[in-house]
Amino acid sequence: MxxxxxxxxxxLRRLWGQVLAIALVIAGGVASLVLSTGSFRSLDETRNAYYERHQFADVFAEVTRAPKTLVTRIAEISGVAVVEARIAELALLDIPNFREPATGRFISLPESGPPLLNRLYMRGGRLPDANDLDEVVVNESFAKAHGFEPGDRFSATLNGRRRELTIVGIALSPEHVYAIGPGDRMPDDRRFAIIWMSERALAEVYSLKRAFSSVSLKLMPDAVETEVIDALDDLLEPYGSGAAYGRKDQTSHAYLEHGLDMLRNMSRTLPPIFLIVSAFLVNLxxxxxxxxxxxxxxxxxxxxxxxxxxxxxxxKFIAAIALIGIAIGGAAGTWLGIYVTRLFGDYYRFPFLVFADNPDVYVLAALLSMAAALGGSFRSLREVVSLAAAVAMQPPTPPSFRRMLFGWPSFGSLISQRTMMMLRNVARKPIRAALATLGMAFATGILVVSLFVGNAMEELIDVTYFMADRQDATISFAEKPPETVVFDVSRLPGVLAVEPYRQVPIRIRKGSRERRTIISGKPPGADLSRIVDVDLRTVSLPEAGVAISAYLGRLLDARVGDTVEVDLLDGRRRTIELTVAALVEDYFGITAMMDAQALARLLREAPTANGAHLSVDDGKLDLLYEAIKRMPTVAGLALQRVSLVNFRQSLAIIVTTMAGIYTGLSIVIAFGVVYNSARISLSEHARELATLRVLGFSQGETMRILLLELAVIVALAQPPGWTIGYGLSWVMNKQLAGELMRVPLVVENLTYVLATAIILFAALISALVVGRRVYELDLVAVLKTRE
Amino acid sequence: MTETIFRAQSLTRTYLTGEVAVQALRDLSLDIRTGELVVMLGPSGSGKSTLLSIMGGLDRPTSGQLFFRNTELTAVGERGLTLYRREHVGVMFLFYNLISSLTAYENVALVTEISPNPMQPDEALALVGLEARRNHFPAQLSGGEQQRVAIARAIAKRPVVLLGDGPTGALDSKTGIRVIDALINVNTQLGTTTLIITHNASIQAVAARVLFFADGAISRIQVNERRLTAEALTW
Known part of the structure; x- marks a missing residue:
């Protein structure tokens, strides 16, 4: 050698502390990229494989009742590969030892054998016997929530008739990765079940022999989805269709897509920021x-x-440090990536996981870090190497200090010579001091943005659950009873207030931009389910016109006063023009809202309701549950409290876990930066500090000079750090926004305080570690040698 | 008549330190013969170190010419100077400047690896009497031992010229004498032209010629008809 x-x-061995600190900064950047890209790709590939192996359909439509003879005509639509017609209906369930009314979505299984599309993945048991009319397969989440095993029983009210059902199998389906009940915002596995049953049994109960109420299509690879949907709509229109839709509007797919989108957007936003910040810090x-x-x-x-x-x-020295960092970061990132993939995989109950190989990500992360490290050192190497050998051998010329601000006699007399020494040190190399401050500011900034994501979830919960949707429960009806149902509901035990609503699926369009969503009709002065604007003020609905989510407004490029075209996809289908009367800054879904009376007029029907928001007396909940189970019109009851718990346990937990991981990585980076800053500062001033010791200053006094400089830079870095953090949060806010959920851009003061506190803590620890070295300064050696 | 190894003509060196221009060398001319042992004396800032740096190819004069044998050093580029240092010059410093993370042996090997015709590191260490300390790190060596490692490092490449900037300055007299003895050995056994800067006037007695510096120029040259051995020195 x-x-x-x-x-x-x-x-490398001698400087191991610093080597490790720099390597950790590099590792933080590398890990964040490897983790996020790795987990996103693995989950994306898992989902694709799941969809493909289990023949997830491309187009879906529900009808009231259509004859089976229609199937051949649907199959003739150009671009259709496979058609599967089935029966799908909602019904209330009565589960032993479970007070709340639960809802089941019953789906028929073909008599000929397993379904062609949306095939089940059997977790246990078997498919129902075509001749046994009470055997069912249930989805795994529901079975787990109640501890159901094959052989267990529960009952359901199917089309007004109560039936005892026996579970014979437990399954997963690509169609219901995310199973959300009517009126719910989040999946509630206890209260919502997917139940597969023989077609004969369902056809008998719902009088749908030789008929179907739901159809799924698989398309040819070259098919144009919109054309197929239009052709399908034409065929189905006479049979009470709510308009066909593609995967994009299929609830489970849309939620899954949104979850993966958030992961992808996080992986596109935070890691590049982390990598750039760590590159900058390493460079510095x-x-x-x-x-x-x-x-x-x-x-x-x-x-x-x-x-x-x-x-x-x-x-080579630098490359070795970078390699250590890349190795640590690669290993940590891979491990975290697997952890996150498992976490999401469990949450979505994927039957299997595909772990993607990402050689390109490792190479990219390694190249970026290596380039940053080598680039940083090359800059100063070139400077030092260009010096004549003799000059390099002598200590640098004493730098010329300027008196500037610190030279004013009145000011100078206020502070000690040692403070002056430190202040001038900082002021002498303003660019270096500025860069060090900027580096520290970036460390604060990435802490702010990581903490912001977690905090934003709390803000979202606060606004959505406590300010906007303040109802205790939401009832949804199977049919659409007249609005007078309010009187029936208000007489139920424990009900304190009732607010009916009407929901109609629509297509909303401006120019060439179109979205499928729901329009809600709300009574004037609705007080339970309120509309809250961006300034957290309640908005009252205009009597004419429609209020839409601000996000939908941006998607359609529609402003207040613009006219939008709306296809009403319920009852007698009509296309109408409406004026946008208000934009609502909401966080969940994209919706349109209007006055219930006005909506009824547009639908040309007497006012009806799909459901009602309730305020209830907690003490009488059991009585209410019993009463609702006996109401044939009710398809489901969603409790707001439970929804919140579910939200916290599901989506929020994933977002906060991710935010937690990123916060952890930014803490590592912050520590690395602060520690290195302190160590280098010590090396740069070792001679001066030893001289002070020789002159009779105590160890504590000497240490204070060193730490004062660190403290000044840390303090100076905080305000710009907060600004950077807010800017990064703004980017994150834009990146996380989707049609299903958005995150409010609220960076709380506590977030800034916490970020700064972490930096201060890192500074304190570094100060203690580095400060110890002041005690170890070899006075004689330092003064005798030139180092 | 031995040949001339260095010929300096009207060397001037001006440093710009901060806002002050310092004239370190003023119109200095000098010839050094091959194999000569020259001691340079003079107060701080009189130009000794500057001349030594220029002769060692570590620095360049502001004006004037310096010939090494038949090559004009002042005319060769950065790469040429590096090659000159690598092949012909050995340097010793006031503060040894050993690499602290390398052992005595490795510090010498650092130079032998890049020289065309070096001795074995152990051979060089033996010349300064340190073969037993070959595996010690600088921190485990006394000041005199460190300086002797520096000499071993300087001579291991079999340099034509050996330059020492205060090689005994940081040492006590007993150790200093051992170092001087090592230098005289190298000078006589290998015929290495040796130039030593010192603040210690007693060392002049071992030199063939003594150059006295003042204000960036040579004020006086003394030729020693009788030279003392290192053991005869005291200070």
């Missing part, structure tokens, strides 16, 4: 570290080493 390489090895740190080596570089030059070999030697 060449002697220079031996030196390299020993230097290494350029200072190399500058400290000027004497050794001078010596090597005096001994006759070429500039190229000296530069190569130091670049």
């Amino acid at each position: 060449a002697t220079l390489d031996i030196k390299l090895k020993r230097d 740190t290494l350029s200072r570290l190399v500058a400290l080596e000027r004497e050794q570089i001078g010596l090597l030059k005096a001994l006759g080493y070429f500039n190229t070999s000296i530069v190569a030697h130091y670049l």
